[in-house]
Amino acid sequence: MVDIVADYLSGLPQRAVFQPYPAEQARALATEPIPTGGAPVDAVLKDFVERVAPYPFGNGHPRFYAWVNSPPHPLGVFAEALAAAMNPSVAGGNHAAVHIEHQVVRWFADLAGFGDESMGLLTSGGSMATLTALTVARHRAARRADIDVRADGLQGHARRFLLYLGTEGHGSARKAAELLGIGSANVRTIASNDGHRLRPDALRDQIVRDRANGHIPVAVMASAGTVNTGAIDPLDAIADVCAEHGVWLHVDGSYGAPAVLLLDEHRATKTALARVDSLAMDPHKWLYAPVDAGLVLVRDRHLARDAFSLVPPYLRTDDDPDGVSGPVWFSEYGFDQTRPFRALKVWLLLKHLGTTGYRDLIAHDIATANRLASGVRAAPDLQLLANGLSVVCFRCRPVDCAGDDQALDELNREVLNAVQLGGRAFLAGTTVNGAFALRACVVNPGSSAADADAVLAEVRATLSRLGGGQPR
Ligand SMILES: Cc1ncc(COP(=O)(O)O)c(C=O)c1O
Incomplete structure (x- = not known):
């Protein structure tokens, strides 16, 4: 191999x-029955070389x-094999993979100016990172409006929950709005300027109008590198608007965050990241880790846990961080229970490069x-x-x-x-x-x-x- x-x-x-992919080969795959007797590894790998790799x-x-x-960086390719050889579930526990993921998350949190009270985890990608962050944002907005969103969902009250997105904002935020019960019709699209950057003045006007109408602004999603044009929104000015109105600011840095965090010319944007509530970035994009590896950081770890934690007694953990169960489990901060050892490839690459x-x-x-x-x-x-x-x-x-x-x-x-x-x-x-x-x-x-x-x-x-x- x-x-x-x-x-x-x-x-x-x-x-x-x-x-x-050749049409006749696609048809052959579509009709090939499930193997019953099995085949030697060499034969199976030959099939990969002939029908998959090209x-x-x-x-x-x-x-x-x-x-x-x-x-993928070649080290990342083989890191996948090492992770699979260990094959732990990184839901939690006091084992190496958990501590490696905490370390990777802390490294990025430090770079992005998220403090000790922050929390983060690796996800399947930028879409899941944004969904995770917006779940916490929705939780905060609902709590402030005296709505128990975990018990009642968004049912039974008349106020609209709204999400704000630039014209160039990634579609994953709209999908997240649909999944979170906000609904894509309640995504406000905010105009961009000539440089395809979200306009903070237009954002402010829209939030003011919406609040006057009794709606609930859940979050603004700004971009640190849009997928279409690579534009970086004016995060500092957007953070001002969000602070004025108490609205969560999520930044989608799925593509651009590594450049913002590492290159001197983006220092101002990097500084502004220290003011945002959550950040999505993708090691599987501009950090050359093999798919999949996304990352979400949330500034308020307690809120993140409140939004997600659903722990049956047999898994409850934080009695003894040095014992079997280790630090608070990642599965209390996101949707997945069994989680792969994604951190290994990111960790090895960071240590190498x-x-x-x-x-x-x-x-x-x-x-x-x-x-x-x-x-x-x-x-x-x-x-x-x-x-x-x-x-x-x-x-x-x-x-x-x-x-x-x-x-x-x-x-x-x-x-x-x-x-x-x-x-x-x-x-x-x-x-x-x-x-x-x-x-x-x-x-x-x-x-x-x-x-x-x-x-x-x-x-x-x-x-x-x-x-x-x-x-x-
Ligand atoms: C700016 C931006 N945001 C979000 C995403 C979604 O990330 P993923 O495909 O990892 O879910 C992408 C994907 O290209 C992207 O470029």
Whole structure:
């Protein structure tokens, strides 16, 4: 298996970035019956090598710039095996994995300015981190309104619970609003400024109006690095608004938090993090840990426990932190009971790279994205639409473009589709100010300036192949 892993990782750059899974193989998988007799390990692994390994979604390849999908650091790959070998449940207990997770959480809490009264845990990802944080926010808002949300849910009272989100805020917050009974119709979308950053003045106006109408503002979710454009919201000004009105401030740093916490140019944002109530970040994004690893920090540990703890007597624990049950259990601060040893890969990577090593890798990714952005600026048939952190959004805009916006969108969709299927580069699509855009997000230190140039060359070659570059 070590050889298979090594071949896979070292062979990635020579392969197509992406190729769709062959239809006949997909049909074969869909109809293959459950194995009854079993097979030798070698035969099973051969099947993996032939039918699984050749068809990744592209991440890890140096010219894959889609979504926020980093390659795993090799140490993280093998950390997964070590964690699986131990296979503890990190619900709680006085065993190594629990203490390692506490240490990892404390390291990030220290970096982000969350004090000793804070609590955190590793989650399956940014969506679960945000759901966890907003559960605590809802608990606080309900308690202040004399509603026992754990007993009654949100039933039986007329007031509306509201969540505030920037136009660029991640969709996971809307999903969380639905799951928490707030409802997506009660998510207020707050306008952004020209830089795609949430406008604190618009937020303030909306909260004032809502409170005057008797509604209950549960939380504001701001972003430290939006998925679309890499924009960082003005956290300090937003924290002022939240403090004025006693509203919980959650920051989604799923993508951008590592850059904010480690790079000097984001020091002001980092300082503002010391004022927020909760933070989501994803080691499986810009800290190169294999999926899955999210992290949530909550400033008020007591509130977090009140929102989640449901402990049957046989599991109640904090009588003796040095005994069998150890420190207060993670399962009292989140939804999951049995929890994997996610912390090991994050811990090993932090110990191996240190914050300095991480800073260099993240700075490298940003430099590669900047190279891409300059290439876009210099190309007469490309137009830069947004550039924040390591995200670059652009579109093809042929010289003397005669087409309308719709035709331009259509042309860019065609280019993107052809690039994705071409196997030489991979970008994602999005919209920026209503225009369809090609979106690159560089979270791969193995990607070089030459790769960035090659990706742009591929886009431009595809554009000229498709109808001479003019929108139809
Ligand atoms: C800014 C942002 N927030 C939240 C998420 C959701 O994180 P996850 O996919 O780990 O649940 C993402 C995922 O790309 C993201 O980029």
